[in-house]
Amino acid sequence: MKAIRVGQHGGPEVMRIEELPDPRPGAGQVVVRVKAAGVNRADTYIRAGAYPRLPELPYTPGMDAAGVVEAAGAGVTRVRAGERVYMGGSLFCGTYAELALCAEAQVHPLPERLSFSQGAAVAVPYATAYRALFQRAGARAGETVLVHGASGGVGTAALQIARAAGLSVIGTAGSDKGRELARREGAHQVLDHCAPGYLDQVVALTGGRGADVILEMLANVNLGRDLKVLAPGGRVVVIGSRGTVEIDPRDTMGRDASILGMILPNATPAEAASIHAALGAGLQNGTLRPVVGRELPLAEAARAHALILEPGAYGKIVLIP
Ligand code: NAP
Numbered sequence: 233m234k235a236i237r238v239g240q241h242g243g244p245e246v247m248r249i250e251e252l253p254d255p256r257p258g259a260g261q262v263v264v265r266v267k268a269a270g271v272n273r274a275d276t277y278i279r280a281g282a283y284p285r286l287p288e289l290p291y292t293p294g295m296d297a298a299g300v301v302e303a304a305g306a307g308v309t310r311v312r313a314g315e316r317v318y319m320g321g322s323l324f325c326g327t328y329a330e331l332a333l334c335a336e337a338q339v340h341p342l343p344e345r346l347s348f349s350q351g352a353a354v355a356v357p358y359a360t361a362y363r364a365l366f367q368r369a370g371a372r373a374g375e376t377v378l379v380h381g382a383s384g385g386v387g388t389a390a391l392q393i394a395r396a397a398g399l400s401v402i403g404t405a406g407s408d409k410g411r412e413l414a415r416r417e418g419a420h421q422v423l424d425h426c427a428p429g430y431l432d433q434v435v436a437l438t439g440g441r442g443a444d445v446i447l448e449m450l451a452n453v454n455l456g457r458d459l460k461v462l463a464p465g466g467r468v469v470v471i472g473s474r475g476t477v478e479i480d481p482r483d484t485m486g487r488d489a490s491i492l493g494m495i496l497p498n499a500t501p502a503e504a505a506s507i508h509a510a511l512g513a514g515l516q517n518g519t520l521r522p523v524v525g526r527e528l529p530l531a532e533a534a535r536a537h538a539l540i541l542e543p544g545a546y547g548k549i550v551l552i553p
Contacts (some may be wrong), residue, residue, distance in 0.1 A: 234553065235329030236533045239290040241281030244534035247293065247328075255325065255333035257305035262334045264319060267348035268527070269327040270296030271536045271549040272356050272385070273472075279537065285497070287326075293533070294327030294551075296320065298342050298351025308336050316342040320355030320508070327352075328533055330553045337501065340508050343516050353522035353548035354515065357385035359507045360496050361393050361447070364469040366510075367503055368492045369445045373398030376438050380458065381449025382419060383410030384545035386471060388523045390447050391418035396519040399445075402437060404430070407544045417523060425454075434461040442466060442487075452477045455491070459483035467492055523547030 237250045257263045275293045277283040298318040301311050311317055317339040322332040342351040365371045371394065379390045382403030394401045395418030403419030405411045411422045421437050423430045431454075434443055442463035448454055451473035458468050460483055467490045484491065499507065514520035525547035528536050536549050 233330040234530070235292045235325065236294075236530065237290050237292055238279055241279065241286075241289075244276075244279070244537040246279065247533045247537070249531050252325075252329070254331055257303050257308075257333065259306040260308060260336050261305040261323065262308055262311060262336055262339050263302045264297070264299045264317060264332050264334060264339060265302045266297045266327055266330060266332050266553050267299040268297065268352035269294045269329075269530070269551045269553070270352035270354075270356065270385075271533075271540055271551060272296060273540055274356070276537045276541060292326035292329050294329070295322075296352050296355045297322075297327035297332060298348040298354070299332070301339070302331060310336055311339055311341070316344070316348075316351070318342045318351035318354045320359060320504075328530060328551055337504070340512060345518060346515060346522070347524075349524045349527055349550045349552070350522040352550045353385060353524055354511065354520075356496060357548065358389040358393070358511050358520060358522070359499070359504070360386050360471060361390035362507050362510060363496060363499055363503070364447050364471055364494055365390065365394060365397070365445065367499070367507070368469050368494045369447075369467040371397070371399060371445050374400075375444035376400040376402065376441075376463070377445040377447065378434055378443040378458075378461070379403045379414075379419070379447050380425065380454055381405075381472070381545075382414040382417075382422075383407070384449065385548045386447075387449060387545075388413065388417045388547055389520070392520050393514065394418065396514060402434060402443065405545075409546055410544065413523065413546060431457050431461050438463065445469070447471055448473075450474065455479055459489060459491075462487050462489045464488060466490075469494055524550055526550070527552055
């Protein structure tokens with residue numbers, strides 16, 4: 233099979249396409265023929281060597297993908313050869329490849345209504361958004377959520393999930409195109425996170441109360457100001473951050489507010505199973521519709537890694553083997 237390999241950490245150019253032996257499934261494992269692989273920002277941090285958990289070199293990047301089950305090992309009961317699936321993670325090798333070897337628990341049915349590219353946009357973005365909203369913030373129907381960075385993969389997922397769950401949704405984006413996307417994908421109100429003083433509008437839009445939940449994609453820029461627009465009992469979930477930030481802890485005291493960190497790999501097997509059960513229902517009934525912004529050939533993985541770090545996010549970037 234062809235796969236992208238990283239032999240040393242560095243810029244996007246360290247990713248090369250190579251021939252590797254086809255993986256074979258052991259007991260409890262599944263080999264999937266990858267039809268589309270999702271690109272996440274974390275893939276770029278891992279490639280650059282700037283991530284808390286790094287794979288052994290050389291490795292194949294990629295956590296998300298969708299495809300067709302090629303072979304299932306002994307004892308696998310949840311999927312069969314020929315079934316359409318989306319994957320969240322793989323074993324030993326990554327998903328930027330023609331074939332991926334997965335544990336049974338890493339593959340989930342992909343409903344016919346979704347394309348493979350949409351399937352490649354599910355696992356990390358939707359599971360992150362779901363875990364942030366419900367397993368960390370404990371969001372409830374009727375509350376207001378500010379999705380701070382609503383135009384990207386996690387943001388659009390959060391808009392759809394929150395809207396379907398009966399929350400009042402405010403989304404931010406930095407471009408006209410991104411704000412249009414946020415409105416289309418579920419935001420009741422849309423703000424420009426590049427406009428001066430835009431967070432004041434969160435207070436106005438909520439009748440002076442503030443947001444009950446804030447999903448934060450860039451905490452090093454926003455956390456200090458987020459705390460000033462939280463409702464009493466409000467919760468900020470730090471999903472993304474690229475540095476340090478100054479906050480006034482008093483802003484949390486008067487509100488009984490909470491700052492909650494999260495990374496998806498901390499989800500326990502039981503939490504992960506619950507997340508994917510919920511996502512499966514939403515994918516099946518059409519409330520969850522992953523947005524694919526761009527499809528590139530697998531050989532252009534380096535270009536995808538450069539593009540995902542540019543401003544003006546618009547859904548997911550996926551690679552097609
Ligand atoms: P993405 O598709 O590249 O989107 C990035 C988002 O950040 C866009 O909506 C972008 O908006 C927005 N942004 C840019 N400047 C901002 C600002 N000043 N304030 C608020 N938002 C701003 O990335 P993604 O896949 O959605 O991931 C979002 C973040 O979550 C990344 O930092 C990623 O590493 C992190 N993440 C964390 C986990 C976890 O387990 N904790 C899992 C997945 C992702 P514009 O481009 O419209 O300006």
